[in-house]
Amino acid sequence: MIKVTNLNKKIGDVNALNGLSFTAQDGKITGLLGPNGAGKTTCLRTVFGLLKADSGNAEIDGIDVAKEPMVAKQKLGLFPDPCGLYERLTPREYITFFAQLSGLNASDAKQATIDVINKLAMNDIADRRCQGFSQGQRMKTALAQAVVHNPSNIILDEPTRGLDVMSTRILRELLLLLKAQGHCVLFSSHVMQEVAALCDHVVIMANGQVIAQGSVAELCEHAGKETLEEAFVALIGSDEGIAA
Numbered sequence: 001m002i003k004v005t006n007l008n009k010k011i012g013d014v015n016a017l018n019g020l021s022f023t024a025q026d027g028k029i030t031g032l033l034g035p036n037g038a039g040k041t042t043c044l045r046t047v048f049g050l051l052k053a054d055s056g057n058a059e060i061d062g063i064d065v066a067k068e069p070m071v072a073k074q075k076l077g078l079f080p081d082p083c084g085l086y087e088r089l090t091p092r093e094y095i096t097f098f099a100q101l102s103g104l105n106a107s108d109a110k111q112a113t114i115d116v117i118n119k120l121a122m123n124d125i126a127d128r129r130c131q132g133f134s135q136g137q138r139m140k141t142a143l144a145q146a147v148v149h150n151p152s153n154i155i156l157d158e159p160t161r162g163l164d165v166m167s168t169r170i171l172r173e174l175l176l177l178l179k180a181q182g183h184c185v186l187f188s189s190h191v192m193q194e195v196a197a198l199c200d201h202v203v204i205m206a207n208g209q210v211i212a213q214g215s216v217a218e219l220c221e222h223a224g225k226e227t228l229e230e231a232f233v234a235l236i237g238s239d240e241g242i243a244a
């Protein structure tokens with residue numbers, strides 16, 4: 001479970017986070033939805049401990065990220081940019097390397113790598129060099145790296161940005177698989193279809209604050225609209241930054 005409480009963060013003159021509070025539950029996919037500059041990336045960076053909030057706190061499974069960053073990070077996977085794989089390594093080598101970085105010894109890292117390769121059904125590519133991989137194969141490798149230490153929580157910042165339809169579908173299926181396995185999945189997006197199709201809980205944010213939250217159906221009902229996009233526009237008061 002990921003819980004942020006009254007997070008405030010000023011960057012330069014901008015209040016990037018402005019009293020932000022929400023909870024992302026286990027076994028659910030939670031979407032952070034907001035226009036450009038809403039504070040989504042700042043929020044996720046704070047949850048991962050890359051940024052320190054001015055006040056408020058972020059907890060991973062009840063552990064305060066600022067107070068016990070190493071313990072919190074072991075319970076958290078961060079989906080990396082799939083473009084940044086080490087081209088000369090095979091997924092098995094790459095994933096094992098990150099498993100060891102996360103603190104597993106050599107033999108546990110090897111076994112964890114075998115497990116995640118099976119879990120994500122990627123045995124066919126596990127021993128090929130990443131160089132020349134398709135976007136979907138990169139995605140699987142990146143996701144395997146993020147979850148090899150079996151974190152109960154995973155965060156993804158606009159994971160489908162720049163992806164084609166097939167890769168987007170692969171990623172969706174992988175996120176649904178993680179959800180079915182009981183993980184807490186938190187991702188940011190401005191793609192309405194993706195959020196509507198995937199999320200159990202949607203947190204609509206703007207100006208570093210939560211504007212509304214709930215299931216897609218609850219948000220539509222709350223705004224008196226038929227679709228998430230219409231509800232979003234009504235709640236935010238602008239259609240700036242929406243991707244269909």
Ligand SMILES: Nc1ncnc2c1ncn2[C@@H]1O[C@H](COP(=O)(O)OP(=O)(O)OP(=O)(O)O)[C@@H](O)[C@H]1O
Nearest residue numbers: 011012014016034035036037038039040041042043
């Ligand atoms: N390093 C920085 N320097 C200056 N301003 C920043 C910096 N990082 C974030 N901000 C500002 O903080 C606010 C929140 O930015 P953030 O990147 O978190 O928004 P976002 O919701 O992820 O936006 P987008 O959807 O465009 O990626 C914005 O006004 C942004 O300009």
